[in-house]
Amino acid sequence: MDIEEKIQLIEEGTLEIIDREELKKVLEKDEPIAYTGYEPSGKIHLGHAVTVQKLKTLQKLGFKIKILLADYHAFLNGKGSVEEIAETADYNKKCFQALGLDETTEYIYGSSFQLESDYADKVYQLATLTTLKRARRSMDQVSRADDNPKVASVIYPIMQTVDMAALDVDIALGGMEQRKIQMLARENLEKIGENVPVCIHTPLLHGLDGDAKMSSSKGNYIAVDDSVEVISKKINKSYCPQGEIEGNPMIEIAETFVYPNQDTLLIKRPEKFGGDIELTKEELLKEFGEGNLHPMDLKNGIKDFLIEFFAPVRKYMEEN
Numbered sequence: 001m002d003i004e005e006k007i008q009l010i011e012e013g014t015l016e017i018i019d020r021e022e023l024k025k026v027l028e029k030d031e032p033i034a035y036t037g038y039e040p041s042g043k044i045h046l047g048h049a050v051t052v053q054k055l056k057t058l059q060k061l062g063f064k065i066k067i068l069l070a071d072y073h074a075f076l077n078g079k080g081s082v083e084e085i086a087e088t089a090d091y092n093k094k095c096f097q098a099l100g101l102d103e104t105t106e107y108i109y110g111s112s113f114q115l116e117s118d119y120a121d122k123v124y125q126l127a128t129l130t131t132l133k134r135a136r137r138s139m140d141q142v143s144r145a146d147d148n149p150k151v152a153s154v155i156y157p158i159m160q161t162v163d164m165a166a167l168d169v170d171i172a173l174g175g176m177e178q179r180k181i182q183m184l185a186r187e188n189l190e191k192i193g194e195n196v197p198v199c200i201h202t203p204l205l206h207g208l209d210g211d212a213k214m215s216s217s218k219g220n221y222i223a224v225d226d227s228v229e230v231i232s233k234k235i236n237k238s239y240c241p242q243g244e245i246e247g248n249p250m251i252e253i254a255e256t257f258v259y260p261n262q263d264t265l266l267i268k269r270p271e272k273f274g275g276d277i278e279l280t281k282e283e284l285l286k287e288f289g290e291g292n293l294h295p296m297d298l299k300n301g302i303k304d305f306l307i308e309f310f311a312p313v314r315k316y317m318e319e320n
């Protein structure tokens with residue numbers, strides 16, 4: 001595969017790559033490193049699966065993958081004690097493995113290197129170079145709104161920046177909510193003479209309730225290890241207005257998980273409602289957008305897809 005083809009694969013389903021020219025150089029390296037950090041979270045859900053899917057693509061292209069289980073970051077963000085968070089991190093690691101990242105994937109706990117003197121030295125350097133305003137602003141979509149923010153909230157983005165140097169990454173991948181932190185990191189790493197990674201951002205999924213963001217704290221997600229019954233129940237209840245494409249979580253799931261993995265979506269219907277149909281992405285968008293496909297039918301197709309798509313995850317979680 002030539003470099004242009006690789007870039008196209010990486011670009012598919014992303015919102016932005018900063019920047020494309022730098023990515024070309026990274027792709028010429030022998031074993032480039034890509035990373036994503038995750039605050040340990042009660043459940044690993046479809047939102048997380050968006051970046052994991054992209055990491056799998058990068059892995060197939062020869063990247064070394066590092067997954068940061070960002071325990072100290074979760075602690076700084078008020079998610080519990082470091083010990084509690086470490087336990088959640090172990091469970092998350094198993095979920096990532098179940099999602100099909102191979103054995104070469106490295107899982108790294110933040111706390112395993114974030115106390116080292118070299119690390120601390122870089123944090124202090126960046127603390128002198130970063131304005132409070134910019135650090136705070138970078139956290140807008142990562143921490144909950146707070147009228148009286150803690151110092152922790154400005155240490156957080158600085159540490160995320162130093163992670164990139166400490167883990168020696170060529171690509172920093174994250175959802176669009178990470179954008180302000182990642183852009184700050186690019187500027188700051190350059191200032192302290194560190195390698196500046198290419199930043200790649202993937203779209204955020206709407207919650208099943210139609211909320212702007214799928215998130216663990218809102219409970220509006222499908223977890224990758226949800227049972228068949230739970231998937232069915234959640235999909236049946238989810239927001240899916242007839243004829244509406246924008247902000248429709250069922251359409252988003254089709255675009256993000258169905259079509260990158262298969263050409264058509266099978267929708268089973270009783271004969272009296274027209275019988276089974278198989279739709280390409282273009283057909284689905286047209287039929288649903290024009291109001292010709294009933295939300296219940298779309299939901300059934302998505303439900304059947306997700307049940308099958310995550311069957312290997314449920315199996316892995318049971319066996320391990």
Ligand SMILES: N[C@@H](Cc1ccc(O)cc1)C(=O)O
Pocket residue numbers: 036037038039068070073142159160161163164178
């Ligand atoms: N900020 C990320 C977590 C993260 C932490 C440290 C990093 O180096 C990278 C990512 C989140 O919101 O979940």
